[in-house]
Amino acid sequence: MAAETTVGGVVVGLETPVALALVPVVVGAVWALAYWRADGTASARSRRLLLASRVAVALLVVVAVAGPYVVTTRQTPGEPRVTLLTDDSDSTAVVGGASGLAEEIEEAGVPTRVATVGNGTSSRVGDGVAANLRENGSVVVLSDGQTTGGQSIAEAGERARELNATVSAVRLRPRQTERFVRIDGPSKTSAGVPATFLVSVGGVETNGTVELTVAADGEEIATHTFESGRGAHEVTHTFNETGPHRVVARIDSDDRFGRNDVFRSAVRVVDRPDVLYVAQGDYPLRGYLDDLYDVTARDRVPSDLSGYYAVVVQDVPADRVGDVGALQEFVIDGGGLVTVGGENAFDRGGYRRSAFGSMQPVGVGDSGPGSARLVIAVDVSGSAREGLSAQKAIALDVLDQLGDRNEVGVVAFNFQAYRVATPQPLSENRGAVEDRIRRLEAGGATDVAAGLRGAADLLGDGRGTVILVSDGVDGSPTVPAAADRLGSEGTPVVAVGVGDRTNVQRLQEIARLSGGSYLRAGETRRLRILFGGASRQFEGSALTVVDPNTFLTSGVRLRSNPGNANDVSTKTGADLLVAGPEGEPVLARWRYGLGRVATLTAYDGAGTLGGLLSRPDSLLVTKTVNYAVGDPERLRTDVADAADTRVGEPTTVVYRGEERPDARGASFRRVGADRYEATVVPREGGFSFVAGAEFAANYPAEYAAFGQSDALLRVVESTGGQTFAPDEAEAIARLAREQSAGVREVRDSLTPLALALALLVFLAEVALRRVQVYRGRTRSESGLI
Structure with missing residues (x-):
């Protein structure tokens, strides 16, 4: 030694x-x-x-x-060498490569090692980058960066930062036209109810018109001409017969690959779910629901609720609801409940101490938001170095939205968490917290999971909320587990995305797993709705979507202002999704046993819900009732479901019935009471039928994205790499010499x-x-x- x-x-x-x-x-x-x-x-x-x-x-x-x-x-001069990662996948063929680049780099005097990270329909670029990283080393990626499997490019970039390695890339420009078509729409809908599908056409070098044709069960239902060669077109179709149906979109495109010119979607049409509507007046909501569901109207909740998927109660006092015990049992066992406010409901209907009121995600009266325990977790890692001023500005803006009664602490994190300020009431400590945020400095690798754990430790045993201020550039597999653990402990994460290269999907995943919400940097005012209180009151002119990343609120645009709202507050454990002009709860939800409960507390004097039944606002009402209904085949047995998939990718066929189904090409295993599952991997495109479930197999993911990935370019930027033109072999060699040379301990x-x-x-x-x-x-x- x-x-x-x-x-x-x-x-x-x-x-x-x-x-x-x-x-x-x-x-x-x-x-x-x-x-x-x-x-x-x-x-x-x-x-x-x-x-x-x-x-x-x-x-x-x-x-x-x-x-x-x-x-x-x-x-020291070091020993320069280049690791060149090439991609021979089909998507990279569209943007072109740089043949002979390795030989040209070697001619420039730098040894070059070549590794292939993609081939044919497989582009595991993230895995390839990660496998070739070395401490203080560098790689040059000759690929479009479109990953179809394995770890993501962002995850590989995170590994590079941990090793202090750099990732550079060769700029690849599309050399030919390539288009693809896809369908986004419901996999299950009700007979006689219009179903809307969004058909998108994308690609590269798409100049020139392209014709789109959409067919349902072989019958043409829509055509559209994209003048720019790409875009999206909304198609609405009504299926009148129950059972499996097929929707096929096709484009007439003269490009390299033909298999992605067709996209298929399997749609299962079911009977309209039975919904019980309870009201003691004549309201327009009844007629609206009649167009979507099989509605039975009553003035009270009956004792027998079998056969119903959801119950909608509008403007009924607690003592006149009916059999609340039967309703509680119904919801606990998996049924849905939507409670709509009015002059006789909630604070005006004796809900405060009633059994019916206990089922609701809102309580009567204003609990005074702003008395929560909060920890702001600020990302100060290397990936955020250039945008730290923006990170600090957003953190200070977040702090400004929080009321004085909140107890607020701060942690900063890179690869570990650092305590910046312990939770104390802002009324006594706001200036000191602002000063400490301004003093933050950037550096180090990124570990969002460490930041979440540090925030949880700062909260201690008491429940609270974490406000995460980050660009989300962290591919570590431990992040979802950390977010899920916070959610299981009753600590939601409000993720605020910052920066030009924000990893929105990662931040949304953190919010979803923890039971929180995702906000863009310009949406921090919504925090006043949740945590503003008297010192930071929210002010608006109409209804505001608090969390746009849920099933109920996704794609919803609100223009109306009903004018009235019941005096309620969101209970602990419930989700506030829509707020009124002054931040009052309008739409909230939670789980009650196995069932789902939602409350809609905005109304006008005439009982018309103040424009919520008119487009585009009506989508919120439809989604709210659909949320309560859940699976429209939940009460049926001897049924099977399977999600659409892609060639070579598995899909799970789920069968509900007393006996194991006998299906050719599928082996079912029992996973629960009257529930069986089988995994199927289609080898060719088209529609398949297994145990009564029909699903579509579309072209491989390799043909669903073209052009150089923004994610790859973000990794290049975050690791300190460079981008090169295909003919810049000498520049690549020069970079290798510069990186190999340096001040070292010898x-x-x-x-x-x-x-x-x-x-x-x-x-x-x-x-x-x-x-x-x-x-x-x-x-x-x-x-x-």
Whole structure:
């Protein structure tokens, strides 16, 4: 084991310090040789000088054996080399490669190693990048970066930052036209109810018109011409018969690949779900629901609710609802409930201490938002370095939205979390918290999971909310688990996206798993609805979607303002999705047992819901009732479901029934009471039918995205890499030389010096004795006087 010490600022060490144990032995041996049988003519002085020189030689030899060295810091040229990652997948063929680039780099004097990260319909680019990273090393990616499997490019970029490695890329421009078509729409709908499908056409070099044709069950239902060669078109179709149906979109495109010119969607049409509508007045909502569901109207909830999927109660006092016990049992067992407000509901209907009111996600009265425990987690990692000023600005803006009654703490994080401020009431501590946020500095790798854990630790045992301010650029697989754990502990995460390269999907995933919400940087005012209180009141002119990333609110546009709302507050554990002009709850939801409960508390004096039944606002009402209904085949048995998939990718067929189904090409396993599952992997495109479930298999994901990925370019930026043109081999070689050179700690061996000194001493001593002989000062041939 080596031993080191610092002398005058220089590190000096021995590789084998145990060799110094030979010093006494060697000194003793030299002394014995010098004085053993010392009866010659040499004087004592001569023998002492001989002993000194030989001891010096022996000691220098021992030191040389011990391996002396010094560690110095200096500029070194290094050993430049390039790791070039090439992609032979079909999508990269569209944007073109750079044939001969490896040879050109080698001609520029830098050795090049080539590794392939994609081939045919497989583009595991993230895996390829991660596998070729080395500490302080670099890779050059010659790919479009469109990943179809394995870890994402963002995850590979995170690994590169951990290793202090850089990822560079070769800019690839599309060389030919390539289009693809896809359908987004419901996989299940009700008979007689219009179903809307969004058909999109995308690609690269799409100049020129392209014709779209959409067919349902072989019958053309829509055509459209995209003048720019790409875009989206909405198609609405009504299926009148129950059972499986097929929707096919096709484009007439003269491009490289033809398999992505067709997209299929399997749609299962079911009977309209039975919904019970309870009201004691004549309201327009009844007629609206009649167009969507099989509605049974009652003035009270009956004792027998079997056969219903959901119950809608509008403007009914608690003491006149009916059989609340039966309704509770119905919802606990998986039924749905929607409670619509009015002049006789909630605060005006005696809900406060009633059994019916206990089922609702809102309570009567204003609980006064702003008394929560909150921790702001600010991302100060290397990925956020260039945007730290924006991160701090957003963090300060978030703080400004929070009321004085909140207890607010702050953690900063990179690869670990740092306590910045412990939770204290903002009324006493706002200025100090602002100052500490302004002093934050950036650096280090990114570990959002560490930030979430640090925020949870700062909250302690008490429940609270984490407000995450980050760009979300972290591909670590531990992040979802950390978010899920916070959710299970009742700590939601409100994720605020910051920066031009925000990983929105990752932040939305964190919010979803924790039971929180995602906000863009410009949407922080919505925090006033949740945490503003009297000192930071929300002000608006119409209804506001608080969380647009849920099933109920996705795609919803609100223009109306009903004018009235019941005086309620969101209960702990419920989700506030839509708020009124002053931040009051309008739409809230939660789970009650196995069932789903939603409340819609905005209304107008005439009972028309103030425009909520007119487009585009009516979509919110439809989605709210659909949320309560859940699966429209939940009460049926002997039914099977399967999601659409792609060629080569698995889909799960779920069968509900008493006996295991016997289906060709599928092996079902029991996963629960009256529930069986089988995994099917289609090998070719088209529609397949298994155990009564029909699903579509579309073209592989390789043909669903073209052009160089923005995610790859973000990784290049975040790791400090560069982008090159295909003909810039010399620039790539120059970068490799620059990266290999640098100021490094270099260990210089002193063994040659020690041996040279030993030889020099020995020769000097021999020369001195020869001079004594030549001058006649001694008659001894040894030169000793």
